[in-house]
Amino acid sequence: MKNQYMLDVLETVKKRNPGEPEFIQAVTEVFETIEPVIEARPDLVAAGVLDRIVEPERQIIFRVPWVDDSGKVRVNRGYRIQFNSAIGPYKGGIRLHPSVYMGIIKFLGFEQIFKNSLTTLPMGGAKGGSDFDPKGKSDAEVMRFCQSFMTELYRHIGADCDVPAGDIGTGGREIGFMFGQYKRLQNEFTGVLTGKGIPYGGSLARTQATGYGLCYFTDEMLKANGKSFQGQTVVISGSGNVAIYACEKATELGAKVVAVSDSNGYIYDANGINLDVVKQIKEVERGRIKEYAERVPGSVYTEGCKGIWTIPCDIALPCATQNEIDGESAAILVKNGCYAVAEGANMPSTPDAINTYLANGVLYGPAKAANAGGVATSGLEMSQNSQRLSWTFEEVDEKLHNIMKNIFAACDSAAKTYGMEGNYMAGANIAGFLKVAEAMKAQGCV
Ligand code: NDP
Ligand code: 2IT
Numbered sequence: 001m002k003n004q005y006m007l008d009v010l011e012t013v014k015k016r017n018p019g020e021p022e023f024i025q026a027v028t029e030v031f032e033t034i035e036p037v038i039e040a041r042p043d044l045v046a047a048g049v050l051d052r053i054v055e056p057e058r059q060i061i062f063r064v065p066w067v068d069d070s071g072k073v074r075v076n077r078g079y080r081i082q083f084n085s086a087i088g089p090y091k092g093g094i095r096l097h098p099s100v101y102m103g104i105i106k107f108l109g110f111e112q113i114f115k116n117s118l119t120t121l122p123m124g125g126a127k128g129g130s131d132f133d134p135k136g137k138s139d140a141e142v143m144r145f146c147q148s149f150m151t152e153l154y155r156h157i158g159a160d161c162d163v164p165a166g167d168i169g170t171g172g173r174e175i176g177f178m179f180g181q182y183k184r185l186q187n188e189f190t191g192v193l194t195g196k197g198i199p200y201g202g203s204l205a206r207t208q209a210t211g212y213g214l215c216y217f218t219d220e221m222l223k224a225n226g227k228s229f230q231g232q233t234v235v236i237s238g239s240g241n242v243a244i245y246a247c248e249k250a251t252e253l254g255a256k257v258v259a260v261s262d263s264n265g266y267i268y269d270a271n272g273i274n275l276d277v278v279k280q281i282k283e284v285e286r287g288r289i290k291e292y293a294e295r296v297p298g299s300v301y302t303e304g305c306k307g308i309w310t311i312p313c314d315i316a317l318p319c320a321t322q323n324e325i326d327g328e329s330a331a332i333l334v335k336n337g338c339y340a341v342a343e344g345a346n347m348p349s350t351p352d353a354i355n356t357y358l359a360n361g362v363l364y365g366p367a368k369a370a371n372a373g374g375v376a377t378s379g380l381e382m383s384q385n386s387q388r389l390s391w392t393f394e395e396v397d398e399k400l401h402n403i404m405k406n407i408f409a410a411c412d413s414a415a416k417t418y419g420m421e422g423n424y425m426a427g428a429n430i431a432g433f434l435k436v437a438e439a440m441k442a443q444g445c446v
Contacts, residue, residue, distance in 0.1 A: 001032050003039060009050045016055075020103030022322060026110050026347060027054055029354075033426040034433050036418045047441040053433075056109060058082040061102075062152040064130055066144040068137075078149050080128035082162055083109040086439035088122035089160055091375060093167030095129035096174065105129050107322070108167070108346055112375070114432030115368040118407050121379035126162055128153070134169050146177035154182050159190040159385070165378050166195040168321065171241060172207070176200075191385025194378035198390075203381035205396040206374075210344060211245025212397070213373015214317060214365075215253060216404035218342040221365050221424065222315075224412060227340070230254035235313040236273075237261045237305065238320030239282050239289045242344040242371065246317050247275050259311050261320065262289040266308040269299035312336040319344030327352025334360045343367035354425065369407050369428040376403045 001007060013027050031050075038045060064076040079102065082090040092112040095104070105127050113125030132145050157164060166175055175195045182192050189201075196202035205212070215229070222228050232255045236243050239260045247257045256272045262282075267273070267289055277295050281287045293301035309316070309329035316338050318324055324345065325333075330353035333341070341357055342365030343349065349357070349364075357364040377400050384390055391399075408424075414434075415427030 001035055003035050005045060006031050006035060006038060006050065009054065012051075013054050017103070017106065020106060022103045022107040022347070023110065025351065026107040029351065029425070030110075030114065030429050030433065033423075033429040037430055037434065041437075044437050044441060048445060049437045049440050052440060052445075053084065053113070053436070054110070056081045056083045056106065057085060059102075060153075060156055064132065064145065064148050064152070066141070066148045068141055076130045076132040076145070078128070078130045078152060079105045080153060080156055080162070080164070081105050081109040081126060082156075083125040083127070084113040084436065085124035086436050086443060087117060088124045090126035090162035091116055091123035091165070091378065092126040092128070093165045093375075094170045094174075094178075095127070095167040096132050096134050096169030097129070098131050098133045100129045100131045104322070111346055111368055113436055114429060115372045116375055116379075117432040117435045118369055118410060118428060119372050119376040119379060119403055120406060121376060123375065123379055126164070127167070128164055129167065129170075132169075134174070139173070142174065143177045146174050147181040150178045150181040151185065154185045157182075157192055159192050159382070163191065163378070163382060164193055165375070166241070168240070171195075172197055191382050194381040196381070201381075201385050203377060203384055203396055204391070204393040205400060206377045206381055207241065208245040208248070208397075209377035209400055210242045210371055210374030211247070211319070212249045213376065213400055213404045214242065214246050214319070214342060214344045214370050215249035216373065216401050217365055217370045217408055218315065218317070218340065219253060220405055220408035221342065221363050222340060224408070225363055228254070229315070232256070232314040233258055233312070234315045234317060235259045235308060235311050236317045236319055236344075237266070237308050237324055237348075238318075238345065239278055240319070242374070243317075243319035244275065244278060244282065246319055246344050247273055247278070250315075250317070251275070255315065258313065259308055260289060260292075261305050261308050263305060263320070264288055265290060265301055265303040266305060267292045267299055267301055268311055269296060271298055309333055310336075313338050315340045315342070317342055317344055318348035320348065321345055322347040323350050324348045325353045326350045327356055329353065330356035334362060339363060341365070342370045344371050346371065358423065364425060366425040366428050368432060369411050369424060372407055373400050373404055376400060
């Protein structure tokens with residue numbers, strides 16, 4: 001990046017957000033790819049769009065006290081960052097994981113601005129979460145935590161203001177407890193959360209949406225380059241919501257998924273992952289992926305998660321967490337013949353890994369575009385709630401499929417317009433940025 005104005009803004013971001021490397025990483029990646037837009041659009045510079053877009057509109061940090069099953073008082077820290085409302089109400093998930101701190105929520109909230117813009121639906125960017133670890137907690141403990149979390153959060157959100165959803169550690173169970181508490185406090189039944197259960201306003205296909213959408217996007221990217229999922233070997237990291245439904249759709253599209261993982265280790269199954277077993281272990285029993293090897297003959301479990309990227313594959317779909325593929329892992333993927341990486345997780349590739357993909361002609365589907373199907377379907381859930389109607393699974397799935405096709409087309413076309421054909425990361429950042437930037441300029445200095 002050579003543009004002095006952009007370098008100055010980035011310097012300010014670094015000074016204002018010390019000790020938050022993930023946030024700096026996310027901002028740097030966007031800046032490096034939108035430089036030609038900034039060079040071509042002095043009006044956006046004059047409107048202070050960049051100076052404003054890197055500063056969250058509002059950041060909320062709060063105490064979350066709850067009582068565990070032994071009667072002991074526990075305290076977690078809750079966050080909600082309402083990053084940008086230029087194109088719609090704040091929208092983004094809630095992450096419950098012990099690694100959560102301001103830098104994680106800020107990077108996720110920042111990326112959400114551009115992702116939500118790419119969906120073409122009217123949603124601003126936000127993210128929230130807590131350092132609470134749902135693992136090993138009883139349902140009653142999770143409920144008390146969620147109720148306490150919402151007892152503070154409810155005053156900051158609303159169906160037309162800020163609509164949270166799931167992310168790591170927050171699934172249907174947690175959304176249910178949070179929705180119940182919101183309704184009780186506000187005495188209002190509204191679409192204030194997405195990812196709700198089907199009996200109380202949830203959308204069919206939201207559970208599948210991120211994983212399915214990832215495969216729809218990847219399919220478009222492969223087809224545009226003369227390839228397809230048919231007969232290809234796929235490695236998927238993670239075994240949570242995104243990984244499970246990515247595995248389901250990739251298999252349906254003719255691929256063989258040979259590996260999945262969790263934070264302890266990974267499974268290799270040369271016969272193709274038996275997803276019913278994974279669903280039973282992860283969705284029903286809330287167990288560890290290690291148990292797969294005990295139930296499926298011929299599969300092998302290896303301790304540690306990084307080794308999953310040494311398994312030879314044609315297509316890699318990282319669906320666990322940020323920075324899970326570093327430069328070294330990316331080089332091994334390339335050496336083993338992997339020619340496409342599409343991101344179900346948010347920011348799973350380090351800058352070194354991305355450089356390795358681009359230098360080796362790997363087709364690279366960046367998170368903001370590739371995993372946008374989850375939040376897009378959340379947008380469809382909001383539409384259904386506003387209409388007080390429910391669409392069928394097929395209707396929602398078809399809309400999702402079209403949205404993912406359009407997202408790929410937008411990334412492809414923006415990359416071409418700015419002379420970076422085939423660089424879908426640049427295309428995603430540019431297309432996502434431009435819509436928000438125009439809206440921010442039109443609304444004046446707010
Ligand atoms: P889940 O909680 O359902 O699953 C997360 C999976 O990733 C688990 O297998 C978990 O293993 C693994 N994982 C989490 N943290 C780490 C870590 N630090 N190191 C190694 N593995 C880890 O979450 P989701 O599937 O919903 O989310 C996965 C990714 O997709 C995240 O990056 C999320 O931000 C992103 N995403 C999610 C969307 C959604 O709709 N849910 C939408 C768009 C993006 P373990 O059980 O051992 O912790
Ligand atoms: O990262 C993401 O896009 C999500 N976790 C989904 C957010 C949402 O509002 O559905």
